[in-house]
Amino acid sequence: MGLMPQSLAVCCPACRREHVYAAPSYPCVCGAPVTPPLDPRGTPCAVTHRVWAEDWVTVECASCGRRGQWPHPELGCPCGTVVRIPVAGTLSEPGGEVPEVARSRHRPAFQPVTIRTARDAVTAAALYLRWLGYRDIRRADQRPPSGIGLAARGLLAQIDPTVHPAAVRDVECLWLTAMTESSGCAYFSLAGYAPDARTRADTLGVPLFVLDLTGTPQPVNSHADALDSADG
Incomplete structure (x- = not known):
C-alpha cells in the first residue's frame, strides 16, 4: 500500500465549505510521532453524538510497531459542525483492549x-x-x-x-x-x-x-x- 496523505481537502457535509485538514501527530511511548493515516477515498461525516468507541482509532507506530489508540481526527467547521475525517489502515485490537505500555x-x-x-x-x-x-x-x-x-x-x-x-x-x-x-x-x-x-x-x-x-x-x-x- 502506498503512503497515506498527511493532509487532504475536506468538504463540510453541512455547509459545503472546503477546508484543508492536516493530520495531527501524537507521541508513541517510544518517542516517535504517530500520525493517523488519512483516507482520501473516504467520506467525511458530521459528528452528531459522541460514542467512545468511535472517538478513537488504533494505529501502529511505524518506528517500534506498538499499537496504540489515538483520538479520531476531527475538524471544527466555522458553521458549528464537527466533521470526522476518514482514516485508513487502522487496526482492530482483540477485545477492544489498548496494548499494555511497558x-x-x-x-x-x-x-x-x-x-x-x-x-x-x-x-x-x-x-x-x-x-x-x-x-x-x-x-x-x-x-x-x-x-x-x-x-x-x-x-x-x-x-x-x-x-x-x-x-x-x-x-x-x-x-x-x-x-x-x-x-x-x-x-x-x-x-x-x-x-x-x-x-x-x-x-x-x-x-x-x-x-x-x-x-x-x-x-x-x-x-x-x-x-x-x-x-x-
Missing part, C-alpha cells in the same frame, strides 16, 4: 498534548494513564456527578475540565465508586481543588493531579507523586 526505569518522558477543549483534557489524561502502563482505557461504566470518567484495568479516573475547583463531594464520590469496583482511583482537574477536597483526598488516599494547558498532569499530593513515579 513500565520500566528507562521509561521515556511523557509527551503531552495541548489542551484547548474538554476532549483534549480527556485525551491528555488517557495518554498519561497509558504512559503509566494502564490497559484497556475506556469510558467508565458509571458517569460521575461531574466531569468525565475513564476506566482502566485496576484504576478509575475522573477528569474535570471545568473552570471550577473540584469539591470534596467530587473526590468522595470517585473514591466510593472505586471502592465498590475494588479499584484504585485518580482525579484530574483543570482548575485545581478546594482546600477541603485536598484534605479529604489525602485522608482517603486519592491521587490528585492538575492538568496544565500543555496537557501535562502535575501531582498535587503525595499519593499522586507515588503514582507518577511508580515503575509498575
Whole structure:
C-alpha cells in the first residue's frame, strides 16, 4: 500500500465549505510521532453524538510497531459542525483492549498534548494513564456527578475540565465508586481543588493531579507523586 496523505481537502457535509485538514501527530511511548493515516477515498461525516468507541482509532507506530489508540481526527467547521475525517489502515485490537505500555526505569518522558477543549483534557489524561502502563482505557461504566470518567484495568479516573475547583463531594464520590469496583482511583482537574477536597483526598488516599494547558498532569499530593513515579 502506498503512503497515506498527511493532509487532504475536506468538504463540510453541512455547509459545503472546503477546508484543508492536516493530520495531527501524537507521541508513541517510544518517542516517535504517530500520525493517523488519512483516507482520501473516504467520506467525511458530521459528528452528531459522541460514542467512545468511535472517538478513537488504533494505529501502529511505524518506528517500534506498538499499537496504540489515538483520538479520531476531527475538524471544527466555522458553521458549528464537527466533521470526522476518514482514516485508513487502522487496526482492530482483540477485545477492544489498548496494548499494555511497558513500565520500566528507562521509561521515556511523557509527551503531552495541548489542551484547548474538554476532549483534549480527556485525551491528555488517557495518554498519561497509558504512559503509566494502564490497559484497556475506556469510558467508565458509571458517569460521575461531574466531569468525565475513564476506566482502566485496576484504576478509575475522573477528569474535570471545568473552570471550577473540584469539591470534596467530587473526590468522595470517585473514591466510593472505586471502592465498590475494588479499584484504585485518580482525579484530574483543570482548575485545581478546594482546600477541603485536598484534605479529604489525602485522608482517603486519592491521587490528585492538575492538568496544565500543555496537557501535562502535575501531582498535587503525595499519593499522586507515588503514582507518577511508580515503575509498575
